[in-house]
Structure formats: structure tokens, C-alpha cells
Amino acid sequence: MLRIDALSKTYADGNQALDTLDLNIRTGEIVALVGGSGCGKTTLLRLIAGLDTATSGEIRLDDAVISGPSADIGVIFQEPRLFPWLTIDDNVAFGLSHLSAFEREGLVANALGRVGLSGHGHRWPRELSGGQQQRTAIARALITRPRLLIMDEPFSALDPTTRQSLHRHLLSLWDESRPTVLLVTHDVEEAVSLADRIIVMRPNPGRLHEEFPNLLSRPRDRMGTGFESISRSILKSLDQSLKPIPQPAARATAGEAAWW
């Protein structure tokens, strides 16, 4: 289980990105975070990935406090972030340097096959399309069999067809080992088609606004009434999350009262 307790993050410039955020994610659950710009989604993912440190609060993965990058956590970024000087094979094998070449070869061939890139291992990243590069990044993140997979808008730069194809790939890969998945997305449809739970965040500072359990069975029909209904609710919640929280009416000071 991923457990986040009273997590806050304030940057050096005084910008408070997250404010006392609490969140629990069950093992094997897929959770999507949605929210407007500046609501701290990416900050939260970076803290969980151990790429940044919290101002206060704690993150635990199966009772172990996360204080830096961990072998149990895989990260897929918005861009594939492949190393251009390594072939696809070597990119996928990047986290396997502790294994023998023979072991690496077998695992990489298997991982590439699972993301539909068999036969592309000898190629350079520049020779692949954006969708293929992102699939390579998915294979690289999953080959180490992480218990928690963090995805920061991994499909946002792709066309709708490639995106849906990658959704199917991701779900079939997830189904094999059932890692916990935390996904950040701006696309409500994507969140509803992938996640077991969708959490709407509100900005300034980033907080949890509302959450929606998604009990629709997979594969999910985007045209189905259940899908549309939950999507509408999330969109409505997103709308509300962007409205400023009403402040209690300010009381007039003694001086102001005298002026009246």
C-alpha cells in the first residue's frame, strides 16, 4: 500500500505546491490524478518517485519510508526520455546493469515483445515514432518489475489512436503483475478508461478536492452510459475545483467602523 500522510511542499520561491495532503492507495490499484494546472499533481508524483523532498509529511510504500528513488518504483514521464546514444535494446536494459548480458537479453526481448516492439531492439530512438518511443519507455519502466508505477501524463503528446492502443498495452501489462499505478492526466476519458479511482485535485495550494471510485468493468466502453456519467461528474468536479474557496467575510476593524 502507498500511504501519504500530511504531505506538504513549499518551493524556495515561497510557492506552496501541496498542502497537508493525505492519500492511501491500495496495492494493485490504478489511481488517476486529474486537476487544473498548478494543482501539484506533478509535484506529488516527483515526491513519491523520490526525485524531490517534501517540506513536511511522509510517504510510505508498504511501510518503508520513501526518501529517494527506489528499485520498487518505476517512473514513466510525459516524454519518453530515452537515451539517444543507446539502442532500443540498451535503453530498455538500462536498469538491468546488475544482470549478466545473457539474462538482460532474454528480459529485454520479452519486454519489447510485450509492448509490440519485437525486432526494433537494434534501432536508435530517433528511428522510432513517438508512440513507439513511449512504448519503449513503458518497457524500460516495467522490466524491473516495480511495485509502484508512476506515470506523469505519459500519453499526452500522442495522437488519439496511438493513445488508445497504449492504454490497451498498459492494461494488459498491468494485468500480469498488478503493480500499483498512479497516473497523472489531463484527459478525463483516459482517467475513466484506465483507473479504479479518480482523484480531482484543486490548485493554490494543491489539495485533494474529490474522489470518484470507478467500478466499471474492463474493457470499458467509452460510449456506455456509466462511462459518460462518471466522466460528467468528474468534469463538473474539475470545474468546481478551479473556483476559489469562499473566504469567511472579513470583519471590519475598529478604525473602519469608526469611519462609517
Add this chain to the structure above:
Amino acid sequence: MTLPASTTQAGAPPAERLDAPASPTLAAGTMPVLVPARRWGTGGIVGFMLPFALALVWEASVRLGFSNGRLMPPPSRIGATLWDLAQTGELASHAGATLWRVAAGFGLGAAAGTVLGAVSGASPVMRRIMDPTLQALRAIPSIAWVPLFILWLGIFEASKVALIAVGVFFPVYLGVAAALSGVDRKIIEVGRVFRLSRLQMIRRVTLPAILPAWITALRTGLGLGFMFVVAAEFMGASEGLGYLLVDGQQLGRPDRILAAIIAFAVLGKLADGLLVVVTRPLLTWQDVGRDRL
């Protein structure tokens, strides 16, 4: 696990040549591999066309009496001088001396530039300490070092090699320092996700990332090495192509001066070409448009 057939990319056809006569059909989502088209314009011969045409015009103008060719000898006379120098072994001996000096100066300057550039690029503190001084030293004209180097290192080879090394040092230092401080934060983060140690990060991420900039800096340094060797050989050399230039001036032989200049150009180009050929296998991964520019 079996993937949906519609989404697998296995068995995608090999990349098509972009200059193929028919419009190539690429598999969905497969990017074409850029294969340079072999047109007349991309061959090596075209590079010789302009100097050859200029030489031809000059030769014709001298032969037709438009110029006497005394101060600017025609290509045939320069060619004859080069041939004579080659026959007597002078050309090889002068070129050999120059090449040795450039090689030694380049080796020292490139090594020092790489090490100090790496230190400055990797550590902001070291950059703040070292960079202002080195930038001030860079502004000193090369010729200003000559008397000092002669006093410190004598009139013979050491002072010449030191001067060339100074010339090579700065572009390499600047190139390495700038490349290191400009390595993409995003790929460094991937290294962090995989928990690379500091040494692993340097070996597996930073060094490959700066390789193209380092090689460009080496090429710039080598070019400057050839410029500085002329200044170095002006200071009391008894052999070398720079000496041949001075000798030609003192003897009133512009054909020798031009022969030396041509020899410089050929040696510089060959040295740069050698560097390119040696380093090309290290950069095959680059996604650049050099074949299309």
C-alpha cells in the same frame, strides 16, 4: 501475454530510401531512416570546383598577359615549387615538424581543456573560482605569450608546443564546460530514477550526452592549433611550414609562401578529416540533418 494484433509493430518493414523512385509505403508509426541521396551535389568533387575555377582563371590571366604573376604566382608555378619541395624532401620535413608540434600541442591542450572544462562544468563552485581567471587569460592575444614562453621554456620545441597548447585549450575548455552545464535535466532524472551512483551517472549519462559537443570542441581546438603553430614557428624555428613562410618572405619567393599556405590548408583539412573519421562511429546515434544541409 499476447498483445492485440492490431497494436503490435513486429515485422515492420525495413526503412525505405527517401530517394526511391516510387513513394515508399511505411508501416503505421514507423519513422523512415534518412539515407543520404547520392546526387552530384553531395559528392566530394563539388568541393574542389570553386578553388579549381579560381585557379584556372588566375592561370589564364597570367598566361594571357593580364598580370605578370610576380607577386601572385600562377597555380602552375606554385605547383612546380611544391613539386620541387617534395622532390628534395623539404616539404615532408617541414610538414612533419609542423605536424609533430600540432600533435603535441593539441594533445596537451585538449587534455588540459577537457579536465578543467569537466571540473568547471560539473561543479558550480569550481566554475565560480576558475572561470573568471580563464576567461581573462583567453582574452590575451596569442602572440603576447611568445616572449614569455621563450623566456620560460627556451627558443626550442617546448615554447612552441606550449603556445599551440594554449590555443587548443580554450575552445576545448569552453566546449566541455558549456556542454556539461547544459546536459538535459530530464535525462539526468532518468539516471536518478535508476539510482545511478555519481560515477555511473558520469559514465552512463553525462559523458555520452556531452560527446558531440566535446568532439566539436576538439575540432575547433585542432583548427586553432594549426593557426597557433604558424605563430609558434615564426619564433625562431629552423623547420616547419611556418618557417617556410618566413623563408619565402625573406627570399622574396611568393611561390614558396603560397606553397606553404597550401600545405597548411591540406594538412589542416586532413587532420580535421582524420578526427571526423575517428570519432564518427561514436556519433552514429545523433539525430541530425547534416546529410540534408
